[in-house]
Amino acid sequence: MPQFDPTTFASQLFWLAVTFVLLFIVVSRFAIPRLGEVLEQRQKLIADDLDRAHQLKAETEDAIRSYEKALAEARAKAHDVLRVAQDEMAKAADERNKAVNAALAEQIKQGEARIGKARDEALASVRDIAGGAAVAAVSRLAGLSPDEATVQAAVSGVMKESA
Amino acid sequence: MASPVEQFAVKPIIPVAHEGGALPFYTFTNSSAAMVAAVLVATVFFWLATRKRAVVPGRWQAVGEVLFDFIANMIRDNVGKEGMKYFPFVFTLFVFVFIGNMLGMLPYSFTFTSHIAVTAAMAVLIFVGVTIIGFARHGFHYLHMFFPHGAPLATAPILIPIELISYLSRPFSLSVRLFANMTVGHIMLKVLAGFVVSLGVVGGIVPFAVVSGITVLEFFIGALQAYVFTILTCIYLNDAINMH
Numbered sequence: 001m002p003q004f005d006p007t008t009f010a011s012q013l014f015w016l017a018v019t020f021v022l023l024f025i026v027v028s029r030f031a032i033p034r035l036g037e038v039l040e041q042r043q044k045l046i047a048d049d050l051d052r053a054h055q056l057k058a059e060t061e062d063a064i065r066s067y068e069k070a071l072a073e074a075r076a077k078a079h080d081v082l083r084v085a086q087d088e089m090a091k092a093a094d095e096r097n098k099a100v101n102a103a104l105a106e107q108i109k110q111g112e113a114r115i116g117k118a119r120d121e122a123l124a125s126v127r128d129i130a131g132g133a134a135v136a137a138v139s140r141l142a143g144l145s146p147d148e149a150t151v152q153a154a155v156s157g158v159m160k161e162s163a
Numbered sequence: 164m165a166s167p168v169e170q171f172a173v174k175p176i177i178p179v180a181h182e183g184g185a186l187p188f189y190t191f192t193n194s195s196a197a198m199v200a201a202v203l204v205a206t207v208f209f210w211l212a213t214r215k216r217a218v219v220p221g222r223w224q225a226v227g228e229v230l231f232d233f234i235a236n237m238i239r240d241n242v243g244k245e246g247m248k249y250f251p252f253v254f255t256l257f258v259f260v261f262i263g264n265m266l267g268m269l270p271y272s273f274t275f276t277s278h279i280a281v282t283a284a285m286a287v288l289i290f291v292g293v294t295i296i297g298f299a300r301h302g303f304h305y306l307h308m309f310f311p312h313g314a315p316l317a318t319a320p321i322l323i324p325i326e327l328i329s330y331l332s333r334p335f336s337l338s339v340r341l342f343a344n345m346t347v348g349h350i351m352l353k354v355l356a357g358f359v360v361s362l363g364v365v366g367g368i369v370p371f372a373v374v375s376g377i378t379v380l381e382f383f384i385g386a387l388q389a390y391v392f393t394i395l396t397c398i399y400l401n402d403a404i405n406m407h
Contacts, residue, residue, distance in 0.1 A: 012195075
């Protein structure tokens with residue numbers, strides 16, 4: 001077998017040493033640094049991306065928190081405004097009611113006074129008419145002409161009875 | 164017909180004068196050519212793999228990264244963090260043996276890993292290196308490799324020779340394993356391929372099918388032996404660095 005031919009050993013060993021050292025230089029100076037660099041870069045990129053994602057997530061949560069706070073504040077403010085407006089409106093309505101009630105009461109009083117006056121006047125004229133009618137009836141039936149004072153007294157007496 | 168071992172003949176490519184004896188050490192032979200080709204292939208591969216250095220790797224880069232991680236993990240798993248110091252050497256070893264085995268599968272090429280001189284040189288380099296690392300790290304204590312802690316003193320006369328022999332036989336098993344695997348595989352391919360030729364078109368179909376299958380198997384064995392050679396190196400390194 002050619003494997004056991006020692007005449008070729010020196011050449012094989014020499015070239016093995018040369019090529020192995022050469023390959024070692026290629027691997028250690030070229031291949032490993034460059035491959036290692038690429039793997040490291042990827043690792044770093046992934047780690048950086050993860051960090052950024054975490055940071056963004058935290059920022060998002062902050063934003064959500066502040067948004068919710070603002071929302072709650074706005075809601076409270078709106079509630080306050082609503083209550084103030086309601087109070088004001090209730091007060092205004094109350095005042096207007098009072099004023100209107102007062103005016104109405106005044107008008108009612110005035111109306112009642114007018115009604116009273118009109119009734120008194122009516123009653124007075126009723127008396128005159130009743131007196132006239134009594135005089136006319138007496139003169140027609142009895143042929144008498146009663147004096148004014150007697151008739152008035154009689155009418156007043158009847159009216160008092162009927163009232 | 165050519166002898167099945169003729170494919171292993173080391174022949175000078177550039178003729179040199181030698182009076183029948185040993186070839187001068189600088190003789191550039193088919194073996195040397197295969198070694199240089201392996202270095203060139205590896206260099207071109209690494210160039211392709213690291214040309215772009217993209218975050219999302221292309222095909223070559225993906226293969227390069229897989230190879231890198233494969234060897235790095237092999238050392239991390241078998242030796243630990245401290246073994247990463249020897250990463251370049253182990254990486255070189257694997258690439259050299261693997262490409263050597265693969266180039267050997269090309270027709271008319273030469274398989275330099277099928278030569279005991281080459282595998283033995285690498286195995287001895289590993290053996291000597293590992294032994295030096297062991298003594299450098301543990302000093303005289305490294306001799307405990309041959310007599311583990313906790314073993315009864317009475318067993319020493321048996322245990323020490325056994326451990327010593329198993330330790331000293333490492334370079335032999337390491338070199339013979341690779342050399343024998345590659346040699347036998349290639350001889351088998353040659354012999355079976357010879358049957359295809361001698362049995363003709365009709366009768367040759369069966370050996371042809373077998374040869375096709377064996378060729379696939381040989382690729383697998385080439386890769387596997389490169390892996391075995393490398394992982395054994397890692398295991399020896401682990402013994403030297405961590406001691407068992």
